[in-house]
Amino acid sequence: MTTRADFLARIRDALGRRAEGTPIPPPPTDIDTARTVPRSATDLPARFATAAAAVGMTVHRTPAADLESCLAAILRAAGARRVALALTPGMHRLAAESAARAAGADILPPPSSPGFEPHYDADASITDVAGAIAETGSLVIASGPHAPRAAFLVPPVHIAIVREDQILPDLADFFPTLTPNTLPASLVLITGPSKTADIEGILITGAHGPREVHAVLTA
């Protein structure tokens, strides 16, 4: 069996190093070279909306007061009968609960044991986001006690509520903020509904994950 020490010793030998702990120069830091949206950009919701639409998401912009009716309309249009909610307690959760009731949909009970199970029965989900990226139109979703990973993956329709102040300009503004202490077990950037082009290169949405992703932007 190869041990950590053997494994690393072989690599060290291949690199021609004498010992571990040899000081090394810092890695490249000029990440801004790859930036495409300026840090000072002021039209982030509009940029996000354009990028998200380009990758196949449906973008809704609504005042906070109309959030509930906006969510209800999406649920009705999707014909959702059972809805999974993955929201921390607060205004968004209250709005989502009322929207489900208004659309005549049942709210799925929380999972009784660890796993994806109740979500296979859901027609739609409503989630929070941990952030969003204007450059790519991505939703950032972190796992947590109120955020099962199944919620954005298993139901055929995913509705994400995004506060406009959560939108960052560029991937270069997002990734440098991640540290071992703040990273959740799972952090996912979602950029469109699930897709495949494996059969003759023809683009099909709704491969294994959602067929529809709705980003609801609210103040």
Next chain:
Amino acid sequence: MSSPAHPTGPVASAPAPGGDHLLEPPLPYRMAPRLARATKNIQLQQFVATATRLKDTKRIASFEATFGDRLGAVRDLAASIKQHTLDHLDHYLEQFIDNAQRAGATVHYAADAAEARDICLRIARDTNSTLCVKSKSMVTEEIRLLPALEAAGVKTVETDLGEFILQLDGDAPSHIVTPMIHKDRTAVARAFVRELGAPYTEDPAQLTGIAREHLRGLYRRADLGITGANFLVASTGSVVVCTNEGNAGFCISGTRTHIVVAGIEKLIPGPEHLAVLLKLLARSSTAQPLTVYTTLITGPRKQHDPDGPDQGGVHIILLDNGRTDLLRRGGPGGAREILRCIRCGACLNACPVFRKAGGGHAYGAVYSGPIGAILTPSLKGLHNYPDLPHASSLCGACGDACPVCIDIPAHLIRLRAEMTGLGLPRGMRARKAVIALWTFLLKHPRLYRLAAATQRTILRALADDGPGAPDPMADRRWLSALPGPAAAWTQHRDFPTPPAADFRSWWTAHERARHGGRDS
């Protein structure tokens, strides 16, 4: 493209069960038999050409629209990030291992493919796993993991749509990103009828729906998930997996145990470097700004998380399997820089030889196309793959396409030179003899002129002008069939004869005419 109303015969050559022989052929592997079949299969070449040309065009357009004339600087930055990591790989691996362990993952070390398989089997046994769902991963193809799991009684299902179909058909991937470019919808339709009992349909949306429902039934029962990794982040201990279909999410988070198999070259220093590399990866592969799901996994489910793998359920297998041999050869032009590859597939899509060869199967290994032509001989021995460094016209399209600036043509030339040093392959001896004869003639002008006149006379006497009329402008004739080894040329095109007079006589006559014969 239009699809025939009735199923046609199989497009690719009929594979043996498991498709093993396609990626693991007897060694040394010679390309000629598969190339001969592929160059006769016009339909196969059309599939591959259509798929790769489209992606190549879209890649170029998306980079132009995103970065414009800054693209060169962004590629240089990406290359320098990967190169820096490789140059200090021991440091970053230690950092990664410490951070991944701190986050609760178990890290394993595999010197070769057999050890990596054994570790997977041991984990499957220890967790009493019986059904494994697997996301597409070239490194698991490299270690031939799936047959080993099946042999050990762990039913294993490929969940990427393309790989799922290939598994049903006992076929093997022909492209590192889009594995099924050598098949059309009728092949999928037949496989689903035969293997899943599905109704016959050629509609790609319906076919995708059939696979979706079938695989959801399996996800619900699976107890083991296996994925590769696109990046390993040293400073956080995170594993990054990029997919479009969403299947990897089920394999990462839907089972109690998740195994990641990753080559050591996947390391990057910090999450900030993802901001550069991810911008290049998806655009290079499929012209997307990002893949639909970019997943960072840092350890197993936390205490109050409702789903995700169990405590102790995340296993990361770090694989060497020949990579340190490439690492050993650092410095400018050394093999180490090949390990910068992020497996985007752009060089495959740009390569005219890959198209003509009907895709990846002709390369006889997991990694195909231009990158495979330099990576496979480097990992598995030049003597085992003597033809691969020659499977290129050195047009340079692959090097231009590479987002991390690997000088693929230079490595092809380096490998050819190394082969000459090794006396490989046998064809090289004939070539050496020809070059020796040529050198001799060039050193003896009279003999050279005599030899040139002789071959001109013989070739023009043999000329049959092929199927077309001789070109009156060029004073050239054509041979449609040459004898001996030269027949390889005329199998695919005619051979032009030299003009009636050689250049020297032409030049003498030309100069005489120019000076009006005054000084002669």
